[in-house]
Amino acid sequence: MDLKLEHHTTDGIEVVDVEGEIDVYTAPRLRELLIDLVNGGHYQLVVNMEKVEFLDSTGLGVLVGGLKRVRAHDGSLDLVCTQERILKIFRITGLTKVFGIHDSVDEAIAARKSEK
Amino acid sequence: MATVEMTFTPLPAHVRTARLVATAVARRSGVPEALLDEVRLAVGEACSRAVEVHQEHCPAEPVRVALTGAGERFEVVVTNTATGDDGMEWPPRPAPGADGQDPAALPAELGLAVIAGLADDVQVSRNGDGLSIRMSWPASSPAR
Numbered sequence: 359m360d361l362k363l364e365h366h367t368t369d370g371i372e373v374v375d376v377e378g379e380i381d382v383y384t385a386p387r388l389r390e391l392l393i394d395l396v397n398g399g400h401y402q403l404v405v406n407m408e409k410v411e412f413l414d415s416t417g418l419g420v421l422v423g424g425l426k427r428v429r430a431h432d433g434s435l436d437l438v439c440t441q442e443r444i445l446k447i448f449r450i451t452g453l454t455k456v457f458g459i460h461d462s463v464d465e466a467i468a469a470r471k472s473e474k
Numbered sequence: 475m476a477t478v479e480m481t482f483t484p485l486p487a488h489v490r491t492a493r494l495v496a497t498a499v500a501r502r503s504g505v506p507e508a509l510l511d512e513v514r515l516a517v518g519e520a521c522s523r524a525v526e527v528h529q530e531h532c533p534a535e536p537v538r539v540a541l542t543g544a545g546e547r548f549e550v551v552v553t554n555t556a557t558g559d560d561g562m563e564w565p566p567r568p569a570p571g572a573d574g575q576d577p578a579a580l581p582a583e584l585g586l587a588v589i590a591g592l593a594d595d596v597q598v599s600r601n602g603d604g605l606s607i608r609m610s611w612p613a614s615s616p617a618r
Contacts, residue, residue, distance in 0.1 A: 381493075382522040383486035412493075414518050415584040443511045450591030451584060
């Protein structure tokens with residue numbers, strides 16, 4: 359399974375739907391998309407990982423890189439993930455404290471809106 | 475003798491193949507289903523690291539992976555032959571976010587932190603010119 363990326367705007371927040379495997383081979387494509395979005399003025403991002411089948415440290419690095427970029431513009435990058443096997447990687451690396459991780463896209467957007 | 479041995483050119487595209495093969499041999503070796511995700515991820519991390527150091531130091535040399543499921547443990551050894559690999563800090567320092575909120579504080583080798591958190595048993599050793607990462611998990615039915 360390759361990596362499939364789609365994105366759309368909901369309530370002023372750019373939602374990135376990721377499907378497939380994020381690894382050392384495919385992660386550069388996600389990195390490019392996040393950079394393009396930030397360069398295009400999108401600083402409020404939600405990355406939906408519900409259809410991600412595999413995530414490794416390269417993928418984590420890309421997400422952290424995206425977070426740094428949006429924060430440089432006072433933006434945010436939240437994640438949607440309920441899969442235990444993916445959440446485990448965030449826990450092992452301590453990144454559950456760095457990202458806002460939500461159960462659904464709606465919840466992530468609502469949480470972001472309520473902070474404004 | 476390893477149950478399955480493979481070598482692959484140090485390209486990111488082949489890491490997925492290595493993961494798939496390792497997971498298949500682990501399953502056949504009787505590694506519990508619940509642990510297969512850990513095998514898949516840890517082998518992927520070790521191979522990604524090997525690809526990275528090979529690309530930097532010896533892109534013409536293959537990465538080697540040996541999978542052995544002939545005992546009560548399923549063992550994976552990922553070996554790089556990069557002379558320029560000065561080694562790594564093992565065990566890796568605790569993951570960053572663990573103590574703070576600063577995403578900039580990621581360790582240089584996040585992959586090793588993931589391996590340390592996943593593999594049941596890990597040993598890192600110098601092997602000729604390069605380094606070997608040896609990992610193992612419990613297995614029940616020896617593969618033949």
